[in-house]
Amino acid sequence: MTLYLRLLDAARDGADWREAVQILFGLDPDLDPQRSRHIHDAHLARARWMTECGYREIIHESQRH
DSSP, X not given: OHHHHHHHHHHHTTOOHXXXXXXXXXXXXXXXXXXXXXXXXXXXXXXXXXXXXXXXXXXXXXXXX
């Protein structure tokens, strides 16, 4: 969850994806830019989904147990 929040903050602040992926995932985007970009974009998409509707599923699931 912390990672997702940091990704959302970086995107909101206009941080370069290369810097974000290096800091948050410990990846060197110069060594494998395609993979690094994919990881960044996939996690950012998931973070956005979590804030828009995914949290409801987590709450609903936790109430069943």
